Amino acid sequence: MILTNASVASIQTKMAAYPSKKSAILPAITIAYRQVGYLSEDIYVEISGIIDVPAVEIAEAASFYTMFPKKPVGKYLIQVCHNISCALLGADSLIEYLEKKLDIKKGETTRDNLFTLISVECLGACATAPMVQINHDYYESLTPVRVDEIIAELRSQA
C-alpha cells in the first residue's frame, strides 16, 4: 500500500459527504497527491479499491488535471507562474535566474533530487507578481534577494 491509513481515512470521510461516490475521485486524487507528491497507476488502483470506482475512470480524470505530477519530482516542486501579470514583472527572467541558480533547465530536476523547476499558468496571485508556488506554498512579490533566501532556506531544511 502506498496510501497511509490517514489518507485512506480522509478519502473515506470525503466520500461519505457527497451524494455520489464518483465525486470522491478528485478529492481522493488530491489527498494522494498531498501525501505522495505525484500520481501513478498504482495509486489509481488503490483509490479505486477505496471508493469503488474503476481505476480507469480515476486515471482519466487525473489525466485532465495538470496540477498533479504524473511522475516523481524533486523534494521541492518549484512552479513559476509565466502568465501575463507575472511576465510583465519579469517572470521570464525569474525562470532564467532559477535555471542558473539550480543549474538545471525548466522541466528538469537537480541531481540531488531536491528541486524540480517548471512553469505553470496563472496562480491567482497576479497583484503580487512575480511569484512561485513551491509544493503547496506561495512565495510572492519576489526579488532576487528573496529567491536566494528561499532556496537557501529550503536547502537547509532538506
Add this chain to the structure above:
Amino acid sequence: MSFYSPVRLNSAEADASDRLHLFKFVDDPDQSNLDTFEGHGGYKALRHVLSSMQPAEVIETVKASGLRGRGGAGFPTGMKWGFVPKDSPKPRYLVCNADESEPGTCKDRVIMERDPHAMIEGMAIASYAIGSHLMFVYIRGEFAHCHDQVEKAMAQAYEKGYLGKNIFGSGYDLEMIVHTGGGAYICGEETALLNSIEGHKGMSRIRPPFPAVEGLYACPTIVNNVESLTAVPHIINRGAEWYKSLGTDKSSGSKLFSLSGHVKQPGNYEVELGFNLKTMIYDSAYGGGILGDKKLKGVIPGGASTPFLTPDLIDVGLDYESIVEKGSMLGSGAIIVFHEDTCIVWVIKKLIHFFRHESCGKCTPCRDGTGWLEQMINRIEAGQGKPGDIDKIDEVCGNILGRTVCPLGDAAVMPIQSSIKLFRDEWEYHIKHGKCLVKSDFKF
C-alpha cells in the same frame, strides 16, 4: 499572526467608509475566527433571514438590490436564483465558484484567506433562498491556504450550529462541502465545474439545459462567484435600497478590482462600480502611476479574456455599461496595465499560450483554433512572420468566435482581435522587420 499574502489592499479606506463593505475587516488578522467575525456583525443577516424572511422575499430583495454576478458575466444574481423551478421534486444545490483562474484575477482569494465566514454566510443565505440543503464551494486546487482557511471556518460554523441541522432553531438544515480543483482554468466555467464535482473530466456541457434547471447530478443548481455571494449578507443587513444607491444606475454596489502589471502599487481595491479607471491606475491611494513613470501603452480592464483599452480610452467608469461603450468588458475586474516598453505581439503570445493550454478540447474550433493561433503567433514573435499572417490570424479568430460550446473560445480570440484593431502597426512592423518594435525585456 500575519497574513498569508503580502497583497496591498484598501481595507482602511473600506473601514472608514459607510459604503464600501467587502474589505471592511480584511485587515484584522483575527477576522477569520467566528467570534471576531460575529463581533463585526457577522451571521446577523443569516439569523435574520432564517427567522423572519421567506425564501421568495430573499430573492426579491437581492433582485431589487441590482447585484450582478462578479464572476465575469455580470448576470443579475436575484434573477438567476429565480430560475430554479419551484415545483421540482429534486434536491437543489448551491455552488460557490472559487476557481479564480482568469489571469489577472486574485480577489476571491482575499475573502477566503482573510474573511472566509463572510463567504460562508452568503452561501448559506443563497442556499436558503433557492431551497438547497447542500452547498459546495469549488476552490482551485493550488489555493491550499484558502482551502485550509475555509475548512477551518466551516468547522467553526458547524460547531456553533450555524451549519448543520436546524440552524438557529429555524428548522432549516444545511450541509457544506469544500471541493478542490486540479489546476484547470476551464473548471471555472460553470458547467465544466459541475462535471468536475461529479468526478468527470472538467469539460463544458452544451446548454440548454441550464444549471438552474439541470445542473449538478442533473438537479437544479445555482453557481455564483465568491464575491457575489459575499455581497449578499450586506444587502440583507442594509437593505436593497442602500445597495442600489452604491455604484451607478445599472451597475449597483461595490466591486473588488485586482490591479496588476506595470503600476507602482499593484493590489486589490474595493471601489463602487463606476469608479474612474484612470484614477485607479494613477491615484496614490490605488495604483500610484506607471512603473518608472513611463508612458502607458494599454490596459486589459477585465481579465485576460477582455479586449484592450488604449490610453485615450481609460477616462471611463469601471462599470458594466461604460466599459462596453469603450469596446471592452468589465469581466472579473482584473485590470492589467502595461507600459510603452511592452511588445504587443509578446503580450498576445503570453495570452494565447494560456488559452491554448486551458482549452478543454471538447470542440474543434477552440481546440484546434487556439493551437494554430499559438503556432502562428509564436512564429511571428520569433521573427518568422510572413505577409498575410495578420489577416490569416483574423480569419482563424473569426472562425472560433461564437462557434464554441463555451465562452472560452471567444475569450481566447477577443484580445487578439482587439490587438490587431488597436495596434495593427506594431503587428506589421514585427512581421516586416522580424523583430519587436519595442522589446519586452522585464527583469524581476
